[in-house]
Amino acid sequence: MGHLCLAAVLEEKTVSTQDKILICEALKELYPKEAKAINFYFGLKKPFFPTVDDLAKMLKVSNWHAKDILDNALKKLKHKKEYGLIKTYLANSTQINLYDAFPLLRMPAKVFNLSLRSRNCMTAGSIDYVWQLIQKTEQELLSMRNFGHKSLMEIVQTLSRVGLRLGMKIPDDLLAQLNKESEQTDSI
Numbered sequence: 001m002g003h004l005c006l007a008a009v010l011e012e013k014t015v016s017t018q019d020k021i022l023i024c025e026a027l028k029e030l031y032p033k034e035a036k037a038i039n040f041y042f043g044l045k046k047p048f049f050p051t052v053d054d055l056a057k058m059l060k061v062s063n064w065h066a067k068d069i070l071d072n073a074l075k076k077l078k079h080k081k082e083y084g085l086i087k088t089y090l091a092n093s094t095q096i097n098l099y100d101a102f103p104l105l106r107m108p109a110k111v112f113n114l115s116l117r118s119r120n121c122m123t124a125g126s127i128d129y130v131w132q133l134i135q136k137t138e139q140e141l142l143s144m145r146n147f148g149h150k151s152l153m154e155i156v157q158t159l160s161r162v163g164l165r166l167g168m169k170i171p172d173d174l175l176a177q178l179n180k181e182s183e184q185t186d187s188i
Contacts (some may be wrong), residue, residue, distance in 0.1 A: 002163045026077060033059060034073035037066065038132065098170055103133040104162060105170075106181055118151040131178045134159065134168040141166070 022077055040058055056066035098105065107130050109122055125144045127133050133155070141147050141155070159165055170178070 002120070030073050030076060033069050034076065036174075037070045038073050038077070058104070098168070098174060101162075101164070102174070102177075104164075104173075105129070105134070106178055109133050113150065114154055114158065117146065118154055121147040121151060129182055130164070130169060131175075131182075134164050135168060135170060137167045 027038060030038065037055055037059065040055055052063055052067050052070070055070060059066055059069065061069070086188045109127055109130055109132070110119060110129070114122075121144055122128075122133065122142075125136075125141075125147070127136065138152060138156075141152055142149070156166060
């Protein structure tokens with residue numbers, strides 16, 4: 001399995017020291033709670049993938065406030081040239097072997113604790129499992145009723161945190177196995 005967090009990216013030997021310094025400097029310019037949120041949420045301190053609930057508990061604020069802090073930090077980072085570096089290294093280092101990810105792929109999509117709107121849109125679009133979600137493209141999701149850019153960004157960010165992305169091609173043998181398992185589960 002590939003690297004799954006920004007901490008791993010910063011430890012990567014292929015990332016130049018200058019780029020690592022630029023990324024760290026960009027993170028230092030955030031307010032303390034924003035930096036703490038980014039560090040926690042993207043695995044800079046711990047190698048796991050917390051939810052917004054976990055972030056809220058860690059910051060000792062409401063879920064809404066935690067999401068707001070995280071969104072503000074991400075907005076600030078997006079306006080810096082270093083964000084391109086962060087995004088590039090995360091994208092390149094989070095490639096995942098789908099065979100290794102089989103347990104994750106067969107999980108219900110609701111495991112990601114997405115917003116109610118996103119969950120409802122996926123349910124209406126017959127997206128019940130993670131493997132069904134990652135096969136969809138951004139355009140396919142946006143064409144679904146009530147599915148907007150906020151929901152899309154939430155899903156893209158959530159998938160990227162576990163090394164997945166939209167529009168992934170699942171090998172035929174793995175897809176057949178996933179289909180078979182979901183049919184068995186649905187018939188119970």
